[in-house]
Amino acid sequence: MQNISTPLGKKNTNHFLQSKTNTLVSGEDTIWLVINSDKHGLVHFEQFMEFIKRTWCISNSKFVNIHIALSEAVMNAIDHGNKRHPEKTIYICAKRDEDYFGFSVEDQGEGFNYRRIENPTDHENREKAHGRGIFIMNYLTENLHYSENGTCAKLLFSRT
Numbered sequence: 004m005q006n007i008s009t010p011l012g013k014k015n016t017n018h019f020l021q022s023k024t025n026t027l028v029s030g031e032d033t034i035w036l037v038i039n040s041d042k043h044g045l046v047h048f049e050q051f052m053e054f055i056k057r058t059w060c061i062s063n064s065k066f067v068n069i070h071i072a073l074s075e076a077v078m079n080a081i082d083h084g085n086k087r088h089p090e091k092t093i094y095i096c097a098k099r100d101e102d103y104f105g106f107s108v109e110d111q112g113e114g115f116n117y118r119r120i121e122n123p124t125d126h127e128n129r130e131k132a133h134g135r136g137i138f139i140m141n142y143l144t145e146n147l148h149y150s151e152n153g154t155c156a157k158l159l160f161s162r163t
Contacts, residue, residue, distance in 0.1 A: 024092060027051060034097040040081045041089035048077055055097055069160055072143040075136040076108040076156045084110030104160045114152035
């Protein structure tokens with residue numbers, strides 16, 4: 004499952020999901036959520052996380068890491084990607100296979116250069132208000148990858 008597809012990469016799903024906001028679409032091993040970049044979207048995201056935990060029987064210890072990392076990705080998409088514009092959308096995809104849980108979070112922002120993220124543990128960065136989210140996500144996942152323009156984060160977690 005190293006290749007986690009995104010909603011924008013799936014033509015049929017994208018067509019269906021583009022006309023929907025705050026929508027959950029569920030299959031056996033794939034679950035899509037489309038939210039707006041506002042407080043209602045965050046409520047739906049929390050419901051999505053509980054749905055995944057319950058439906059896929061994820062242990063509490065594994066779920067904590069998934070929830071923290073995915074929350075960071077969604078908040079980055081809302082704050083930095085979509086700049087809190089409530090009309091902009093975030094696409095979240097959850098997939099599972101025998102070995103992994105995979106997630107993608109895609110925003111409608113301009114993207115960013117993920118290769119130039121400063122280390123928040125460096126002395127000069129410790130007092131900064133931002134800059135820890137990607138560090139946290141990288142620590143909690145087996146693999147964190149960004150699309151070339153930085154508008155889509157892909158997070159991979161071992162099921163064991």
